[in-house]
Amino acid sequence: MGISNINIAEQIKKTGLKLTTQRIKILEAIYYLKNHPYAEDIIKHIQADNPAISQGTIYKTLDTFVEKGIIGKVETSGGTFRYDGITKMHHHLQEEGNSRIEDYFDEDLNQLLVNYFSSKNIPGFKVQDVKLHIKGKFKT
């Protein structure tokens, strides 16, 4: 479990959105399918138990959630999207020619970046957030 239903309902409510069964199921699915699910994964997972929840609704809702900032949209090199229930600062490990993506949490690195960009001034640009795409090889 880890994340209770009450928590999910509250997450949705605090955005000002109406609380619907569909939205609850969708957010549950994202938390359940931890590993950066594709829209397709989310749709399948939900429709297995709730065939009446439509694809269109799921896409719309994912967009809405991303807009409200309660989930993240991960850019892929394949042109399809993946979603991400994690909001706290993290980076992504990726291997070329492989769909695997792992989250990478590193407080030292975050600190280093924050320090660097607080002293470094990029002319004409105000930095708000930094995310690393770390490419390499998985050893496992």
Add this chain to the structure above:
Amino acid sequence: MGISNINIAEQIKKTGLKLTTQRIKILEAIYYLKNHPYAEDIIKHIQADNPAISQGTIYKTLDTFVEKGIIGKVETSGGTFRYDGITKMHHHLQEEGNSRIEDYFDEDLNQLLVNYFSSKNIPGFKVQDVKLHIKGKFKT
């Protein structure tokens, strides 16, 4: 100008690909349209002068060039691709809700990253390349 035709021809040849008019025009277009063009921009630019060069060929060629590493493919949050004639290490500045992308070159930052990841060991992963997506606001 900046990049001569001879240079372009050589870039293509050194990949082992056959040198065709289409490939030259396509690579020229990417260098000409500096600012991370979409496939669509490249197609329009080429077809203005060379209506006979087909869309399909342009897509195929872009893929080929990316595979050979002479151009880069930029991930966007919109699901479409953008291309990038620059191969040397650089990062991207992006603004939310805005299609603008600027390249960001910063040798100090590169050095910092190289240092950091040469001493930091990520369990189960071997780092090869790091790219920053820096989000914020353009002041201009």
Add this chain to the structure above:
DNA sequence: ATTCTTGCAAAGCATTTGCACCCTG
């Protein structure tokens, strides 16, 4: 000559849209 490329047009596929109906607050 042989192999790689191209053009064309159709297909593919993830995502979006329009609209009537329905439910939440």
Add this chain to the structure above:
DNA sequence: CAGGGTGCAAATGCTTTGCAAGAAT
């Protein structure tokens, strides 16, 4: 009961594909 949310199915739009004809080495 008012306005937002949903389902359906069709449409959109970027990208890919198959194949016959053409060009490069």
